[in-house]
Every structure is written in structure tokens, then in C-alpha cells.
Amino acid sequence: MKYESNITLQAAGQKLRVAKKIVVTTHAKPDGDAFGSVIALCEVLRRQQTDVTALFMPPIPDGLTDICGEVAITLFDDDYQLSEADLYVVVDTGAWSQVSPLREQLEKHMDKTLVIDHHISGDIDAAFKFIDSKAAACAEIIARFVDELMAHVFEDKVVSNALYVGIATDTGWFKFSNTRPQTHELAARLIAAGVDHAALYAKCEQTERPEKLKLMIRALSSLELLNDANAALMVLRKADFIETGALPVETERFVDIPQVVSSVQVVVLICESTDDGPIRISFRSKPGENAVNVAEFAGNFGGGGHARAAGAKVDGDLDKVLAKVRALF
Numbered sequence: 001m002k003y004e005s006n007i008t009l010q011a012a013g014q015k016l017r018v019a020k021k022i023v024v025t026t027h028a029k030p031d032g033d034a035f036g037s038v039i040a041l042c043e044v045l046r047r048q049q050t051d052v053t054a055l056f057m058p059p060i061p062d063g064l065t066d067i068c069g070e071v072a073i074t075l076f077d078d079d080y081q082l083s084e085a086d087l088y089v090v091v092d093t094g095a096w097s098q099v100s101p102l103r104e105q106l107e108k109h110m111d112k113t114l115v116i117d118h119h120i121s122g123d124i125d126a127a128f129k130f131i132d133s134k135a136a137a138c139a140e141i142i143a144r145f146v147d148e149l150m151a152h153v154f155e156d157k158v159v160s161n162a163l164y165v166g167i168a169t170d171t172g173w174f175k176f177s178n179t180r181p182q183t184h185e186l187a188a189r190l191i192a193a194g195v196d197h198a199a200l201y202a203k204c205e206q207t208e209r210p211e212k213l214k215l216m217i218r219a220l221s222s223l224e225l226l227n228d229a230n231a232a233l234m235v236l237r238k239a240d241f242i243e244t245g246a247l248p249v250e251t252e253r254f255v256d257i258p259q260v261v262s263s264v265q266v267v268v269l270i271c272e273s274t275d276d277g278p279i280r281i282s283f284r285s286k287p288g289e290n291a292v293n294v295a296e297f298a299g300n301f302g303g304g305g306h307a308r309a310a311g312a313k314v315d316g317d318l319d320k321v322l323a324k325v326r327a328l329f
């Protein structure tokens with residue numbers, strides 16, 4: 001299946017304009033872009049009197065529920081029944097693997113489904129696809145739909161905050177290579193419209209618990225630099241989680257920290273389970289000429305992922321896993 005647009009912005013906009021009942025959803029565990037894209041689009045649809053459902057597969061990002069204004073959020077659970085609608089919209093993904101809890105129900109409605117996405121691949125065979133893989137965030141595309149449908153609500157607080165959260169989070173607050181002139185132009189337009197970007201930064205990025213910092217200290221004190229500081233290895237044992245009171249999910253972004261050292265090309269974080277489950281290994285690598293393909297590393301442990309970010313789950317003894325990871329460098 002070719003993953004490319006088969007409908008113009010105007011024609012897709014017309015579908016959004018005429019449908020009386022629309023369900024808008026996105027990938028499970030939505031990030032800022034997924035969440036912001038759904039909320040911005042739903043707010044515009046709500047204002048044009050569409051009966052709209054903003055459907056999310058949880059968890060939704062902490063701290064973002066108060067940017068939704070009057071858009072009511074529906075959370076998917078095992079009992080959820082997808083209602084009949086004139087149009088189903090999937091934003092920020094076109095991959096069934098990312099929408100799997102909803103697949104069985106949504107698959108019946110492919111003839112009236114519109115995918116709006118900025119990824120390069122996808123397998124949801126929707127009748128309508130509006131794909132722009134050059135867009136830094138799906139919210140960049142949604143901004144074009146806002147202009148197409150109801151340009152005057154662009155300055156609406158709900159719409160502008162949601163779009164800003166989308167573009168800022170998907171570009172790492174405008175530092176990733178996907179950031180392009182249009183991204184900054186949109187950000188400028190949104191800030192001019194009154195977006196409080198510093199407040200949104202705090203809402204999105206400064207929401208952690210103190211336990212996370214305590215665990216971070218443990219992770220950093222475990223740091224080993226290998227192969228002339230080309231690789232950084234960190235280990236968190238079961239006791240580290242228990243003694244700090246931190247949760248396994250609170251290791252998020254620890255793998256970014258050692259990358260501040262110029263020579264570090266690869267970071268590995270090994271986490272023991274707190275409930276005797278498998279050991280979790282996360283790999284990251286920096287882009288560039290000598291970029292290391294960490295998906296291959298993860299493959300050695302029965303895992304996989306992307307060239308720059310990969311992972312594996314392994315059963316067994318932590319010290320044996322550690323030895324095997326050290327032997328990679």
C-alpha cells in the first residue's frame with residue numbers, strides 16, 4: 001500500500017465540513033502532538049456544530065487535560081463501543097500497530113475514514129489520506145485544516161495552545177532536525193495570537209515527581225564510560241527503584257543525559273524489573289557520519305526498534321546481561 005495523500009486539503013476539508021458526526025482519534029498513549037492535533041481539530045469541529053468525539057487510548061499526557069477547553073475527552077477502554085459516524089479521523093499515525101485496541105471496530109469503517117499524518121509509512125487502508133511527511137508535526141498539518149475550515153478560530157486559546165503543544169513537543173521545542181521554516185512561522189503566528197509558550201513548556205516538560213530525580217541520581221552514579229567514552233552504560237537495579245520510590249516509567253529520558261558528552265555515540269540503560277519480570281535494555285545513538293545502528297544491538301538481545309532508538313527485554317541474570325552489553329564495545 002502506498003502511503004501518500006489521495007485527497008487534497010480542500011476536499012478533505014469539505015469532508016470535515018459536511019459530516020454531521022465525526023470521531024477523531026490518534027495513536028495509543030498519545031504524545032503532545034497526537035493530543036494537540038486531536039484537540040485543535042475537535043475544537044474547530046465543535047465550533048462548526050459538528051457532533052464530535054475526541055477519542056483517546058490512554059494514558060494521556062499529564063498536565064494537558066486543562067488545555068482542552070470545552071472539548072470533551074472520551075477514553076477508550078475494553079467496553080468501548082465505537083459509535084456510527086459520518087467520518088472517522090485518525091491523526092498523527094497511519095499504522096494499525098499504534099491503534100491496535102481500536103482496530104477491530106475501526107476496520108469496518110475504512111470507507112469513511114480519513115488519515116491525517118506526517119509519518120513516512122503506515123498500513124491503515126483508509127479511503128482518504130492526507131499525508132505530509134515533511135511536516136515537523138501533525139499539528140502543522142492540522143493548522144492548515146484550521147485555516148481551511150475556520151481561519152478565524154486560529155486565535156482561539158484552545159486551538160492555538162493545542163497546535164503549539166503539538167509542534168513544540170514533536171520538535172523537542174524546536175531543536176530536532178525536523179524543524180523547518182514553516183514550523184517557526186506557525187510558532188510565531190501562535191505566539192502572536194497569545195500562546196504563553198513558557199507556561200506550556202512547564203505543563204509539558206516540568207511535571208515530574210521528586211522520586212524521578214532521586215532515581216536519576218542513581219542512574220548517573222552507575223554511569224560507566226566505555227571504549228574511550230564512545231559509549232555510556234547505566235544500570236538501575238531493583239533496589240534503586242524500591243529505595244527511591246520511583247516507578248519503572250520514570251526512567252524516561254535518562255538515556256538522553258549522557259549524550260551531552262561529545263564523544264558519547266551510544267547510550268545503554270539497563271533496568272532490572274521491580275516484579276521479577278524481564279530486564280529492560282534501552283539503546284540510543286546519536287545521528288551523524290559515524291552513527292551506530294542500535295537496532296542491531298537490540299537484535300542481539302531479541303529486541304528491535306529504530307537505528308537511533310531501540311530496546312529489548314531479556315529474562316535472566318543481570319550480571320550476565322551486563323557482561324554481554326559491555327562486550328558490544
Ligand SMILES: [Mn+2]
Pocket residue numbers: 033034092118136137138170
Ligand atoms: Mn507527531
